[in-house]
Amino acid sequence: MKIIDFMAYELIEKINNKEIKVIDILQQTYENIEASEDLIHSFISLSKEEALEKARILDKKLDNGKQSGKLFGLPIAIKDLICVKNNLTTCGSKILEGYKPPYNATVSDRILEKENAICVGRTNMDEFAMGSSTENSSYGPSYNPWDFNRVPGGSSGGSATCVASGQTIISLGTDTGGSIRCPASYCGVTGLKPTYGRVSRYGLISYANSLDVIGPISRCVKDAALLLKIMAGKDPLDSTSYDIKVDNYTNDLDKPIEKKVLGVPKEFFGEGIEQSVKKKINEAIKISENLGAEIREITLPHLEYTIPTYYLIAMSEASSNLARFDGLRYGEMYDNPQSDVFEVFSKTRGEKFGEEVRRRIILGTYILSAGYYEMFYLKALKVRTLIKQDFKNAFTQCDAIVCPTMPTTAFKIGELVDDPLQMYLMDALTCPVNLAGLPALSIPCGFDQNNLPIGFQIIGNYFDEHTILNIGNLIENKLNIYRKIPQIIRNKK
Numbered sequence: 001m002k003i004i005d006f007m008a009y010e011l012i013e014k015i016n017n018k019e020i021k022v023i024d025i026l027q028q029t030y031e032n033i034e035a036s037e038d039l040i041h042s043f044i045s046l047s048k049e050e051a052l053e054k055a056r057i058l059d060k061k062l063d064n065g066k067q068s069g070k071l072f073g074l075p076i077a078i079k080d081l082i083c084v085k086n087n088l089t090t091c092g093s094k095i096l097e098g099y100k101p102p103y104n105a106t107v108s109d110r111i112l113e114k115e116n117a118i119c120v121g122r123t124n125m126d127e128f129a130m131g132s133s134t135e136n137s138s139y140g141p142s143y144n145p146w147d148f149n150r151v152p153g154g155s156s157g158g159s160a161t162c163v164a165s166g167q168t169i170i171s172l173g174t175d176t177g178g179s180i181r182c183p184a185s186y187c188g189v190t191g192l193k194p195t196y197g198r199v200s201r202y203g204l205i206s207y208a209n210s211l212d213v214i215g216p217i218s219r220c221v222k223d224a225a226l227l228l229k230i231m232a233g234k235d236p237l238d239s240t241s242y243d244i245k246v247d248n249y250t251n252d253l254d255k256p257i258e259k260k261v262l263g264v265p266k267e268f269f270g271e272g273i274e275q276s277v278k279k280k281i282n283e284a285i286k287i288s289e290n291l292g293a294e295i296r297e298i299t300l301p302h303l304e305y306t307i308p309t310y311y312l313i314a315m316s317e318a319s320s321n322l323a324r325f326d327g328l329r330y331g332e333m334y335d336n337p338q339s340d341v342f343e344v345f346s347k348t349r350g351e352k353f354g355e356e357v358r359r360r361i362i363l364g365t366y367i368l369s370a371g372y373y374e375m376f377y378l379k380a381l382k383v384r385t386l387i388k389q390d391f392k393n394a395f396t397q398c399d400a401i402v403c404p405t406m407p408t409t410a411f412k413i414g415e416l417v418d419d420p421l422q423m424y425l426m427d428a429l430t431c432p433v434n435l436a437g438l439p440a441l442s443i444p445c446g447f448d449q450n451n452l453p454i455g456f457q458i459i460g461n462y463f464d465e466h467t468i469l470n471i472g473n474l475i476e477n478k479l480n481i482y483r484k485i486p487q488i489i490r491n492k493k
């Protein structure tokens with residue numbers, strides 16, 4: 001039995017029916033990783049020993065009929081900025097090289113301890129989640145499994161490449177301005193950004209804390225629903241997590257969507273959107289219409305201010321959040337007995353942070369400084385409220401919003417890396433969702449002329465992940481391309 005052919009929910013059933021041993025699954029997982037890692041570089045670190053050890057323990061439990069947990073024995077890859085106890089967690093940065101947190105993030109606790117999934121390794125990412133291509137990782141870029149000359153998207157690039165290539169079945173990413181949906185779109189997998197506050201951020205190393213959300217990356221919508229159910233819910237350790245009932249997301253995935261109204265914002269289809277992307281998105285919209293949904297044109301008038309608003313807020317928060325990495329509190333210290341405290345701080349931060357992170361800290365500090373605060377930061381907060389209001393108005397007319405996830409398919413490695421502004425513009429369709437705090441799903445909806453995947457984005461109302469998963473699942477069934485994966489692993493073996 002080859003695990004590469006199965007979705008997570010199918011494999012869970014096979015484990016519980018004793019059709020396959022947990023140790024076999026883990027061994028296959030590492031074989032798959034070893035067969036393909038030099039081509040795509042999904043991981044910053046692997047925890048093979050610990051994972052195999054846990055697999056053996058779980059198999060014993062299974063033999064004794066003592067298995068417990070909804071993800072029992074399932075391998076999962078975790079983005080490198082979500083704390084896993086005693087497991088390397090570097091945020092893709094040299095400043096945290098060798099850092100092993102002494103505690104679990106709440107999601108790690110729920111997934112690994114409570115539900116008994118097994119962490120196989122830590123996935124590659126743009127340093128501190130700043131980027132849209134994973135080229136800003138201090139450990140080298142990841143490569144798109146559909147075309148190794150192209151980026152996988154970012155910042156959760158490794159979490160998408162490992163799932164897209166079949167190295168693992170599910171992973172965790174984070175989404176501050178699109179970092180789950182962008183790589184999901186570029187790599188042809190499913191990515192879910194939950195409502196802000198739906199999933200605890202405790203143990204997630206912050207980039208921009210008013211925007212950051214943890215979410216799953218998977219090969220199908222049902223697996224995303226399964227994971228969300230486990231991750232979601234109030235956490236006393238995170239005051240921004242909401243105490244709102246967690247739906248049973250897997251229950252109504254096949255419910256008809258006949259009475260649903262889908263809003264199509266005209267601003268999401270303007271210039272900058274590639275023709276091939278428009279074509280496939282329109283086809284997916286047509287599918288929803290055939291499923292009985294009503295399609296309605298809507299408008300989000302302040303959308304054009306998204307990028308400046310997002311980057312002003314994200315950089316300001318980043319400059320404050322990253323102040324703790326000074327070599328004294330966190331991070332490896334520049335060590336020279338001759339140096340005074342200022343030199344230690346500036347050398348540590350100057351040498352260990354990468355270029356993009358330094359750029360954002362400097363800009364963020366500038367934005368927050370006296371005199372500029374009102375001009376930039378406060379103004380951005382006001383525009384954020386207007387964008388939020390646009391969405392609130394839109395949701396009085398529709399149940400969900402559908403549009404492209406990214407304006408283009410995956411671009412070439414190196415193409416935008418020296419042009420940060422162009423790279424920022426890539427986030428135009430994902431960032432508004434974060435500014436508003438809404439949930440959104442990206443599912444693959446086809447390929448362009450170069451055989452590169454295209455992502456279809458479904459944006460929901462607050463805490464209505466239920467509806468977007470339902471719509472996504474029905475469209476996925478109709479499209480029926482979700483089992484298609486690039487041939488890397490099969491060819492290499």
Ligand code: GLN
Nearest residue numbers: 129130131176177178179
């Ligand atoms: N590309 C965006 C940025 O660089 C989004 C990153 C993210 O969601 N973590 O800020």
